[in-house]
Amino acid sequence: MAQSEADELLNLGLEHYKQSQFRAALRYWQQALTLYREIGDSLEDRLAARQGEGNTLNHLGKAYHCLSEYQKVIDSHQQSLRIAQEISDRVIEGDALIGLGKAYDSLGDYQKAIDSHQQSLRIAQEIGDSLGDSLASRIMAGNALNGLGKAYYCLDEYQKAIDYHQQSLEIFQEISDSLGDSFDSRQGKSDALNNLGNTYQSLGNYAKAIECHQQSLAIRRAIGDRLAVGISLNNLGNVYYSQKDYHKAIEYYQQSLGIAREIGDRSGEGCYLGNLGSAYKFLGDYHKAIDYHQQSLRIKQEIEINDRRGEGISLHNLGSAYFSLGDYSRAIDYQQQSLAIAREIGDRLGEWLSLNDLGKVFLKTNQLVDAEEKLRAALEICETLRSSLVNSDHQVSLFETHKTTYRLLQQVLVVQENYEIALEIAEQGRTRIFAELLRERSSKPDEVMEIANQGSAATSKRAVQIAQEQNATIVEYSIVEDDIYCWVISPTGNITFRRANLTPLQAQNKTLTDLDDIILKARVSIGVDERDKNGKKIQCESNEIIDAYGRYPLLQLLYQILISPIADLLPPDPHTPLIIIPNYGLFLVPFSALQDAKNRYFIEHHTLLTAPSIEILELTHQRQQSLSRVNQSALVVGEPTIDAQFTQPPYNLKPIPAAKEAAEAIATLLQTQAITGEMATKARILNQMKTASLIHISAHGLLEDFHESGIPGTIILAPDNTDNGALNAAEILSLTLNAEFVVLSACSTGKGEITGDGIIGLSRCFILAGVPSLIVSLWDMGAYSAKRVMIEFYQNLAQGDDKATALRQAILKAKEYFSCPADWAAFTLIGETAPLSLGTPIPEPRRRTMVFPSESTPQEIRDAFFNLLETSNLFSKHLPSLEQLIAQSTDTPQDIAQRIEQWCESRPTIQANMANKLSQMGAGGTDSQPDADIAAEFNQRLEKNRIRLGSPPASSMNQTEK
Incomplete structure (x- = not known):
């Protein structure tokens, strides 16, 4: 009777626990515990009662954990552990160890947490070995792996954390697949997803983090786990906080705080208060931030056994808030307290945060020696954390998270006028993982390791050596908090430091934070289609587009x-190579098209190429020297058939006009056969890439990461029976290529995720696959102009020009024919510029008249016409004749398009530019407005541009007025 009553109380407690009613659960379990302890009628009854007692103590421990009463958590699980060992109940023993591990984790004793979870995992494996994979042993193993992952996450060993959480997730998914969803399996799955989300956030992979947290939240809501729902909401807030969306973060934090207070979750309440404080700090409400942080700190100090890690975080946050208020003495005091706790509990990430912010305060107060000391210590932690990660993409993400330390240390060194040492730190901050992976894949690792062993301390000497060997000038940019640093290394060995000129920004009431928007708008001003973060098309103001004199305001x-x-430091000879090493958003700057005050383009006076870093420049040079040149075959790919998946939204790809013709012309020049259409399958192209010495691909490029490899970038090849033809960047990375040179003449193959060392994506993967030199396109340049540039480029190579010179001359030639920089400035050379042997001289190709693509819609023709009118100076000689295009109120869209086409036919240069612009347009739209409205809108825009370019108002504009 007592046994069944105790069992019923135990189950009642479980029901309340699942609904996050922890105090009620405690009452039922305490009553059950009393009954179990009173049972003793027989040996068999007593054994069952002891099992019930052990189980109940474990459940009590879980409830106390949810209430942050950690000493009671430990007492309960230790009592359960003794009972389990006494009666040899391995399941209860394993569960007790998991509970102890979670308690130690919450208290910041991560080594004890790991020991407990490892013991539990061994027990689960032993149960599975002796009894088969029982449900209890599998759930225990999944929970133990989750606990190990969380402990290693807190120790900043992110690779181990990911491995353990993924193993846990697989176990719980297998349980659900085979036995159906239970509360335990769904809870375990949600915990694994939650912890993976936290780890991905720490690595800077925010999209993956949000995906994991949203999946976890959905499960937790479905099972009614209120405590866990609050945690998931908070963690989603953390991701949005990391993305600087503070208002959205606050929404999530407020929801979490409300739940924590409803269910009496003191630990969660302290955490969520602190997060609200951090969000309000970044919104500039420092007093509210301090109030929240002080509330958070009090709770963390009041919890039965102090939450040392949480206390350290609160102290750090208070220091950060006081820094923002300008109270530097308090900021230093709080950060030093936070640092002491982080070191005490082995919290390396917390130690980095405190050291970084101490360096920031000391820089602000001009205590430069102390600032340098703290920031160098922080960098040592960054290197330690990075080296513990196996996955290179996780390493890149971690470097991006820690980039502020590299920037702060550069600032400290520049203030001290230690410019060359600052250059070394700038290089070190350019994601060293890229260089290390390149070394690993080198065919001469000894030579490459000699470079590696020199370390960043030799950066300036190596830069001078490269400049002298290649007779090149190197310009390296580095973006710091409110400045852009420039180093110019000349062939004579001089290294000169300059700052960017931010005065023009300040004159427009803008700051460095506006630079990325300016870069995108500059690209739009020359006709490139750019979108903001919400996918909305970016537009330029009327004073930001080309004027009647050919001036592009944003390029200037x-x-x-x-x-x-730095203009006075650049080589006066236009044939001297100028190697530009950008930083972050500067990788998207079309340097070739930048205009000086006399409307002259930068490419007119300099031979340009780019590199991710000085270190990569040297390593690609080593690769160039080590290549085998036995095989001189060329691979040319053009206009592969597009799988139906990519012709539909959201991709809307369509065949690139003249791409096949261009590929065949280039193949003729290179004395090979182009692979086009349905023959250009991924399997075939991958196979031929392995042996080709030159690879030229003209196809659509996307930024998607279809294989979820962490590396964005995909080339769309032809499908076959096995796949859709999407060649992912990660697949390229897995290759070992012997190609000396690659050309990616596709849509935006030069774009990807922007990081410190450049763009992660196709270009990076080709270099890592062994290619020392490649040309990529920063946007879709148009098939006709791309063809002209490339044919001219290969002809120049055949005449003995190096790659940079050949590309410059080809661009200048195309510029004579195509007025708009969007039609010639997209191609950029990355890496080596050494000449390329193409065998016999290449014949001059037959020129063809460029006509409008037959599939162009009336809307596309109008869009291309206005794009060209607003981004080039082609129309300055034809302003009077533009009146011929004025639409009548009765004109259809087809009439307007036909009139534009006929008008262009008698003006071959404009016709060619229009044909090329139409080849860039992508998926075309269809007209949905009434014909009269389309005609009126066309006339208004036409007249606006005519007046802008200096023409008097047209006399017949009233024809379409209503």
Whole structure:
């Protein structure tokens, strides 16, 4: 009777626990515990009662954990552990160890947590070995792996954390697949997803983090786990906080705080208060931030056994808030307290945060020696954390998270006028993982390791050596908090430091934070289609587009910022190579098209190429020297058939006009056969890439990461029976190529995720696969202009030009024919510029008249016409004749398009530029407005541009007025 009553109380407690009613659960379990302890009628009854007692103590421990009463957690699980060992109940013993591990984790004693979870995992494996994979042993193993992952996450060993959480997730998924969803399996799955989300956030992989947290939240809501729902909401807030969306973060934190207070979750309440404080700090409400942080700190100090890690975080946050208020003495005091706790509990990430912020305070107060000391200590932690990660993409993400330390240390060194040492730190901050992976894949690792062993301390000497060997000038940019640093290394060995000219920004009431938007708008001003973070098309103001004199205001603004301060240091001879090493958003700057005050383009005076870093420049040079040149075959791919998946939304890809013709022309020049259409399958192209010495691909490029490899970038090849033809960047990375040179003449093959060392994506993967030199496109340049540039480029190579010179001459030639920079400035050379042997001289190709693509819609023709009108100076000689295009109110869209086409036919240069612009347009739209409205809108826009370019108002504009 007592046994069944105790069992019923135990189950009642479980029901309340699942609903996050922890105090009620405690009452039922305490009553059950009393009854179990009173049972003793027989040996068999007593054994069952002892099992019930052990189980109940474990459940009590879980409830006390949810209430942050950690000493009671430990007492309960230790009592359960003794009972389990006494009666040899391995399941209860394993569960007790998991509970102890979680308690130690919450208290910051991560080694004890790991020991407990490892013991539990061994027990689960032993149960499975002796009894088969029982449900209890599998759940225990999944929970133990989750606990290990969380402990290693807190120790900043992110690779181990990911491995353990993924193993746990697989176990719980297998349980659900084979036995159906239970509360335990769903809870375990949600915990694994939650912990994976936290780890991905720490690595800076925010999209993956949000995906994991949303999946976890959905499960937790479905099972009614209120405590866990609050945690998931908080963690989603953390991701949005990391993305600087503070208002959205606050929404999630407030929801979490409400739940924590409803269910009496004191630990969660302290955490969520602190997070609200951090969000309000970044919104500039420092007093509210301090109030929240002080509430958070009090709770963490009041919890039965102090939450040392949480206390350290609160102290750090208070220091950060006081720094923002300008109270530097308090900021230092709180950060030093936080640092002491982080070191005491082995919290390396917390130690980095405190050291980084102490360096920031000391820099602000001009205590430069102390600032340098703290920031160098923080960098040592960054290197230690990075080296513990196996996955290179996780290493890149971690480097991006820690980039502020590299920037702060550069600032400290520049203030001290230690410019060359600052250059070394700038190089070190350019994601060293890229260089290390390149070393690993080198065919001469000894030579490459000699470079590696020199370390960043030899950066300036190596830069001078490269400049001298290649007779090149190197310009390295580094973006710091509110400045852009420039180092110019000349062939004579001089290293000169300059700052970018931010005065033009300040004159427009803008700051460095606006630079990325300016870069994108500069690209839009020359006709490139760019979207904001919400997918909305970016538009330029009327004063930001080309004027009647051929001046591009934003290209000139970027020239003033980036080039003017160093113009006197650049080589006067236009044939001397100029190697530009950008940083972050500067990788998207079309340097070739930047304009000086006299409307002259940068490419007119300099032979340009780019590199991710000085270190990579040297390593690609080593690769160039080590290549085998036995096989001189060329692989040319053009206009592969597009799988139906990519012709539908959201991709809407369509055949690139003239791409097949261009590929065949280039193949003829290279004395090979182009692979086009349905023959250009991924399997075939991958196979031929392995042996080709030159690879030229003209196809669509996307930024998607279809294989979820962490590396964005995909080339769309032809499908076959096995796949859709999407060649992912990660697949390229897995290759070992012997190609000396690659050309990616596709849509935006030069774009990807922007990081410190450059763009992660296709270009990076080809270099890592062994290619020392490649040309990529920063946007879709149009098939006709791309063909002209490439044919000219290969002809120049055949005449003995090096790659940079050949590309410059080809661009200048195309510029004579195509007025708009969007039609010639997209191609950029990355890496080595050494000449390329192409065998016999290449014949001059037959020129063809460029006509409008037959599939162009009326809307596309109008869009291309206005794009060209607003981004080039082609129309300055034809302004009077533009009146011929004025639409009548009765005109259809087809009439307007036909009139534009006929008008262009008598003007071959404009016709060619229009044909090329139409080849860039992508998926075309269809007209949905009434014909009269389309005609009126066309006339208004036409007249606006005519007046902008200096023409008097048209006399017949009233024809379409209503």
